[in-house]
Structure formats: C-alpha cells, structure tokens
Amino acid sequence: MSDKPTQKNRGRYNNPVANQNFDDNVEDLPEYETFEDDFKPRGFGPADGSLTVHKVDMLQESNMPVHFTYAFDIGSLVVRRGQQFMMQVTFDREPAPSDDFQVEFLIGTDPSASKGSLMVVTFGQRKGGPWAGEVLERRGETLVLGVTPTANAIVGKFRTYVAVVVPHGIQRTKRNTKTDMYLLFNPWCQEDAVFLGNEAERHEYVLNDSGNIYQGSLDSVVNRDWMYGQFELGVLDACIHILDASRMPITDRGNVITVVRKGSAMINSQDDSGVLVGNWSDDYSLGQSPTSWTGSTKILLQYANTGVSVSFAQCWVFAGVFNTFLRALGIPSRVVTNFNSAHDNTGNLKTDLIFKEDGSPDIRNTRDSIWNYHCWNEIWCTRKDLPAGFGGWQVVDATPQETSDGHYRCGPASLKAIKEGVLCHPYDAGFVFAEVNSDVVFHKRDRYGTLTPYRVETALIGLAVYTKGLGGEHPVDVTFNYKYPEGSPQDEATMKQAEEYGCARDHSEIPDNPLTVSLHAERVLLGDDVSLQVSFTYSGPGEREVKVHLEGSVVFYTGVTASRFKNHQFTVTAPGGQTVTEVIRIPGQEYFPHLGSQVSLKFIVSGKSEDHTVTAIKVINLLTPRLTVQLSGRSRVRHMMYMTVSFTNPFNFSLGNVYMAMEGPGMMSYRMRYYSIIEPQGSISWTEAFRPRLMGNRTLVAVMDCNNLRQVMGVAHVSITA
Numbered sequence: 180m181s182d183k184p185t186q187k188n189r190g191r192y193n194n195p196v197a198n199q200n201f202d203d204n205v206e207d208l209p210e211y212e213t214f215e216d217d218f219k220p221r222g223f224g225p226a227d228g229s230l231t232v233h234k235v236d237m238l239q240e241s242n243m244p245v246h247f248t249y250a251f252d253i254g255s256l257v258v259r260r261g262q263q264f265m266m267q268v269t270f271d272r273e274p275a276p277s278d279d280f281q282v283e284f285l286i287g288t289d290p291s292a293s294k295g296s297l298m299v300v301t302f303g304q305r306k307g308g309p310w311a312g313e314v315l316e317r318r319g320e321t322l323v324l325g326v327t328p329t330a331n332a333i334v335g336k337f338r339t340y341v342a343v344v345v346p347h348g349i350q351r352t353k354r355n356t357k358t359d360m361y362l363l364f365n366p367w368c369q370e371d372a373v374f375l376g377n378e379a380e381r382h383e384y385v386l387n388d389s390g391n392i393y394q395g396s397l398d399s400v401v402n403r404d405w406m407y408g409q410f411e412l413g414v415l416d417a418c419i420h421i422l423d424a425s426r427m428p429i430t431d432r433g434n435v436i437t438v439v440r441k442g443s444a445m446i447n448s449q450d451d452s453g454v455l456v457g458n459w460s461d462d463y464s465l466g467q468s469p470t471s472w473t474g475s476t477k478i479l480l481q482y483a484n485t486g487v488s489v490s491f492a493q494c495w496v497f498a499g500v501f502n503t504f505l506r507a508l509g510i511p512s513r514v515v516t517n518f519n520s521a522h523d524n525t526g527n528l529k530t531d532l533i534f535k536e537d538g539s540p541d542i543r544n545t546r547d548s549i550w551n552y553h554c555w556n557e558i559w560c561t562r563k564d565l566p567a568g569f570g571g572w573q574v575v576d577a578t579p580q581e582t583s584d585g586h587y588r589c590g591p592a593s594l595k596a597i598k599e600g601v602l603c604h605p606y607d608a609g610f611v612f613a614e615v616n617s618d619v620v621f622h623k624r625d626r627y628g629t630l631t632p633y634r635v636e637t638a639l640i641g642l643a644v645y646t647k648g649l650g651g652e653h654p655v656d657v658t659f660n661y662k663y664p665e666g667s668p669q670d671e672a673t674m675k676q677a678e679e680y681g682c683a684r685d686h687s688e689i690p691d692n693p694l695t696v697s698l699h700a701e702r703v704l705l706g707d708d709v710s711l712q713v714s715f716t717y718s719g720p721g722e723r724e725v726k727v728h729l730e731g732s733v734v735f736y737t738g739v740t741a742s743r744f745k746n747h748q749f750t751v752t753a754p755g756g757q758t759v760t761e762v763i764r765i766p767g768q769e770y771f772p773h774l775g776s777q778v779s780l781k782f783i784v785s786g787k788s789e790d791h792t793v794t795a796i797k798v799i800n801l802l803t804p805r806l807t808v809q810l811s812g813r814s815r816v817r818h819m820m821y822m823t824v825s826f827t828n829p830f831n832f833s834l835g836n837v838y839m840a841m842e843g844p845g846m847m848s849y850r851m852r853y854y855s856i857i858e859p860q861g862s863i864s865w866t867e868a869f870r871p872r873l874m875g876n877r878t879l880v881a882v883m884d885c886n887n888l889r890q891v892m893g894v895a896h897v898s899i900t901a
Contacts, residue, residue, distance in 0.1 A: 261330030261368030330370035364509030406474025466490025520553035538785025600676030615641030806893030845873030
C-alpha cells in the first residue's frame with residue numbers, strides 16, 4: 180500500500196474541478212428532490228395524481244439527418260449546438276395547462292448551472308436556463324418538444340432527464356443511457372465559432388470520412404489515401420476520451436481554441452501519454468510502422484480501449500488522426516502538406532546547412548534540417564481573441580517538434596497573421612512562419628571551425644503547400660494562403676514585419692557567382708538504375724575547371740541521412756557562356772542494399788572553381804509497386820460485397836513478415852492478414868466480404884507492409900445506392 184498522501188480539495192474548492200465526461204461513478208440529481216424552502220423529509224414524492232413520465236424518445240431518425248450526423252454508427256442521439264432538435268415525451272395522461280415540467284441536460288461530474296454543465300429547459304411561462312424550449316406538437320399524452328442549445332454550449336456527451344414539478348418538489352425520470360445525447364460544434368450555425376458558410380466546404384471538411392494526404396516531393400508527389408472514419412463505431416467516444424485523458428475541465432470544452440489546443444498536445448504522447456508515439460527510425464519492432472496504417476479508426480479505438488499510447492507515427496499519421504478528432508467533434512479541418520519544410524532549431528528565419536572544405540556535407544555540425552515534406556492541419560474558426568481579420572483558416576500541428584507553453588503542440592496560428600508577418604499573436608505563428616519562409620544559408624566550414632556563407636537561397640523553403648481539393652482527389656495549391664509571391668513588394672513587407680517581431684533573417688552579402696550547378700533525374704521504380712544529370716553553367720569569360728564532389732545517401736523524409744552509398748569526385752571544364760552536363764549512372768544494386776524501409780535518395784553535388792563554390796541538392800522518391808484492388812457484388816446498402824486485394828512480388832528477393840490491411844469507412848471495418856513470405860515473382864490474393872452501411876461515394880484502401888518494402892498501397896472507389 181502506498182504511503183503517498185491522497186490529495187485533498189477541501190478548503191480549496193467546494194468540489195474538485197470536473198474534468199471527466201465519462202464517469203460510471205457519477206452521482207446525478209436525485210429522482211425526487213424537495214424544494215429548498217420546504218423542510219419536509221425527502222422520499223419518493225407524493226402519490227397525488229401528479230403527471231408521470233412513461234417514455235422519453237430522442238427521435239434519432241428525425242434529428243440526425245437534419246443535423247448532418249446520420250452517418251454516426253452510434254446508439255445515442257448526436258446533434259449540433261445552436262440548432263433545434265426534437266424529443267418526444269409520453270406521460271401517463273394528457274398534460275394540462277397547469278402541469279409544469281422541465282428537461283435537464285447534464286454533462287460531467289458535479290454538473291452546475293453556473294458552469295454550463297447543467298442545462299434546465301422549460302416549456303411554459305417559467306424561466307429556465309439559456310437553452311430554449313418549446314412544445315412543437317401535442318398528441319394526447321405525448322408531446323413533441325423542441326430544444327435549442329446555445330451556440331457556445333459545452334461539447335460532449337450529455338445525460339438527459341425529464342423532471343415534473345409536483346407538490347413540494349421535483350420528480351425525475353430514472354437514469355437511462357438510451358436518452359444520452361452527444362452535442363457537437365456546428366459549422367452550419369452562424370453564431371457558432373466554427374461556422375463555415377460554403378456547403379461544399381462543409382461537406383468536404385466536416386462530413387468526408389476519407390481523404391488524401393500528399394507526400395514525396397514537389398516534382399514527384401505521392402498521394403496517400405487515409406481513412407478518417409470519424410463516424411465509425413466507437414470513434415466519437417474515443418475522441419471524447421482523449422479530452423478526459425487530458426483532464427481538460429468540462430467547462431472549457433465549448434471553446435474551440437482550447438479544445439483544438441488540447442487536442443494538438445494529446446494526439447502525440449511526448450509529454451502527456453497521448454494517442455501516438457512518434458518514431459523516425461527503421462526500427463518498429465515494438466509496434467506498427469507508420470506506413471502500415473490505413474487510417475485513424477484502429478489507432479483511436481486501441482488508445483481508448485487500452486489507455487496506452489499507440490506505436491508508431493510520423494507526421495502524416497499525426498495529421499490524419501488529428502483530422503479525425505477534429506471532424507468527429509464538428510470542427511472543419513483539413514490536412515495540408517508543406518513541401519521543403521524547414522525545421523529550424525534556433526528559432527529564426529535561417530536554415531543553416533554546413534559543408535566541409537571538400538564540398539561534402541558536414542552532418543556533425545549541421546543542426547537544422549529541411550523535411551522533404553511535412554503534414555499538419557488547418558481548422559476553420561473565428562478568432563475573437565485576436566483583432567478583426569485574423570479568423571478563418573488556422574494552422575494546428577500535432578507532430579511533436581517544439582514545445583508551446585511547455586507542451587509539444589502547435590497552434591492554432593492564424594494564416595492571415597502568418598501571411599502578413601504579424602507574429603505577435605498566439606499561438607506559434609512564428610514557428611509556422613519559419614517553416615514556409617526560412618532562408619537556406621549554405622556555409623563552408625574551415626579546419627578551425629570558422630563558417631563562411633557562400634550562398635543564400637530564399638525560395639527553397641515552402642515550395643508549395645497542398646491540400647485535397649473539394650470533391651476530388653487532386654491536390655489544391657494553397658501556398659498563397661501562407662505567403663505572397665517570392666520577391667514581390669508584399670513579400671518584402673511581410674519579411675520586414677516579421678523581423679520587427681523578432682524573427683532574425685540572414686543579411687550576409689554574397690557576391691554574385693558566375694558559376695551555377697543543377698541536378699536532374701527522372702523518378703524510377705525502386706531497384707532500377709538512376710540516371711543523374713549534373714549541369715554546370717559558367718557565365719563569365721573564358722572557361723573554368725570545376726572540381727566536383729557528389730554524395731549519394733538514403734534519407735528519411737525528414738532530411739536526416741539514414742546511410743551513405745556514394746562518394747564520388749570528378750572534374751569538369753565549364754566553357755564561358757555555356758552549360759556542360761555530366762550524366763552519372765547509379766545502378767540499382769549500388770543503393771538498394773542501403774535502403775532499409777526508406778524510398779528517398781538524396782544527392783548533393785558541390786563544385787569548386789578558384790574562388791567560387793556552388794552546391795545543388797536533389798531528392799528522388801523511388802516508385803513502389805501497387806496493390807491491385809477489385810470489388811464485386813451488389814453496390815447497395817446492406818447487400819453483400821467482396822473486396823479482393825492481390826499482389827505479385829516483382830523483385831528478385833523474397834518479402835518476409837508481410838502484413839496486409841484493408842478498411843473502408845461506412846463499408847468495412849479494419850481487417851488484417853499476415854503472410855510469412857512472398858517469394859520472387861510469387862503472388863498472393865486476399866478476399867473479404869462486407870455489407871455497406873452508408874450510401875454515396877465510398878472509398879476502400881489496402882496497405883501492404885514488411886521490413887524490406889513499405890508504402891505499397893491500393894485503393895478502390897464505389898458508389899453505394901440505397
């Protein structure tokens with residue numbers, strides 16, 4: 180038995196602060212409660228012919244389509260705040276005008292009217308709480324009631340009671356889980372902070388339960404299908420459980436800023452035992468590799484059922500799961516990808532890349548990194564905590580990179596503030612600003628450790644920011660939501676504004692360099708030869724002899740080197756006013772043994788000629804084979820269908836410990852199968868039966884993952900009719 184003293188709240192609070200939505204030990208209001216000015220003993224109330232409630236019906240089938248919550252696979256009513264919903268109450272007799280009753284909605288432990296966690300709704304002349312109530316229809320003993328929660332009400336799961344005023348007190352219905360009600364944010368309500376006026380955007384950013392996350396590099400974008408599954412069985416409860424696990428006060432859960440900020444911290448496990456454990460390595464033996472997930476549902480349910488952080492995730496997994504959390508609660512959200520994203524460890528607008536005297540990268544002394552891509556989220560909401568004009572899309576990021584107010588989280592940061600360089604407003608606008616605007620400074624380090632900048636690249640970071648388009652699979656470029664065109668007067672004004680708020684830029688005066696270098700390579704299938712074209716252009720007189728150093732390495736998508744496979748030096752002569760190109764062939768067998776589970780090759784070429792030094796960087800994302808996905812059966816709700824996934828190993832080596840998974844929100848729950856080995860040119864085929872639950876355009880995805888081959892996917896789209 181622990182000797183640690185139990186913390187007491189006596190003398191500090193009347194009651195502990197309520198921070199649990201779900202609590203099986205909660206004690207609600209008594210079934211019979213005497214009025215405080217009546218000193219008669221409590222009992223079960225007098226049997227004086229007073230009105231008695233026989234049945235309460237939350238009218239799910241009528242309410243949920245109107246509230247756009249019909250897709251939730253859940254046993255209770257789900258509605259959105261700021262919008263009327265109906266409920267039906269049947270009494271033991273026809274209510275008379277003199278009968279007085281009320282409906283009470285409670286959330287969390289120790290519900291309180293003053294804290295907004297106990298809402299009393301009245302239907303006569305007597306004044307109730309801020310939620311509005313009216314009698315919509317009378318049918319003898321049955322009344323159809325209309326209830327309208329306020330547009331800033333607490334979001335979560337409420338318990339419902341009907342209370343009848345009887346002589347000397349109030350008689351309540353018994354606890355009934357069938358009358359529980361989930362209340363969500365409401366993008367359809369103009370008074371709600373998350374109101375989004377465009378119907379197509381509401382359909383995409385709130386109701387779409389699948390999507391596309393973009394990876395790779397700008398010249399070789401990879402489309403990864405991600406199943407958000409916000410309406411699947413247990414997911415909404417899991418999202419509320421996340422807030423409970425954070426011990427977030429119930430009274431704060433009506434504020435979209437505090438909910439989003441807490442969610443950003445809790446999706447990662449870095450400092451609060453949150454949902455996902457990050458892992459940027461090749462060792463996933465203690466969990467699942469980030470590339471093996473099909474979507475968010477399995478992750479959220481596993482976390483809610485075990486209370487243990489799920490292993491493992493990288494940025495797109497954090498963003499995908501966070502997107503599910505946001506959409507499930509009714510917050511408009513989308514995943515975005517920033518190509519060439521700066522991770523600046525010094526907190527300024529300079530990403531410093533350091534090279535040795537021979538032109539090779541000085542990895543030991545380079546602290547900053549450029550991620551091939553980085554995924555985060557945007558939410559739509561008003562910002563009453565900021566000056567006018569800073570509402571709309573806000574950046575939030577659940578990937579643990581840097582701390583914000585002591586926790587690994589980021590945002591919400593106003594896109595408008597980022598674009599204008601107004602970085603004084605909360606939250607974390609300066610960090611996001613650097614991710615899309617940082618200057619890349621190339622330094623040469625001599626033997627004494629002295630750094631000399633020889634090149635400053637102002638347009639390398641934030642090459643493009645992509646998100647999924649409305650109703651389609653093609654990416655939409657939203658870069659200019661983040662910044663003005665490079666070199667424009669508005670861009671210069673933004674940079675100047677950012678510096679006034681403390682973002683340091685590089686002001687090194689670099690002399691013009693008549694020598695330039697570029698790299699080009701076509702994307703190839705994993706294992707094939709790479710043809711790398713190295714081009715030097717010299718704009719000065721005469722010609723220049725250039726000593727060239729080429730390094731090839733396998734890299735994580737974060738830009739960190741996994742292993743080196745090539746270190747090559749050669750010399751070229753660049754004639755004045757001309758371009759000379761060297762083609763270097765890298766056989767597949769040269770890089771393949773170094774790949775591990777990575778699919779990115781990084782080439783850095785540095786050239787030295789007299790007093791001039793040039794550097795170019797090229798990242799190539801290797802193509803991986805695809806899964807073949809076929810659907811059969813009647814594409815109708817509740818009719819049997821079949822999904823067949825097949826794969827043929829195209830390589831001359833075996834694939835071992837192969838996991839395959841498939842999933843489709845509204846269609847098929849998560850399924851997984853294991854294969855011990857797939858021999859070279861060997862084939863596998865897997866068929867699963869399912870019955871669609873939801874109609875409309877649906878998506879199913881399949882993923883294959885093993886130690887020596889990752890990022891193998893397949894997808895199928897189908898239209899389901901009623």
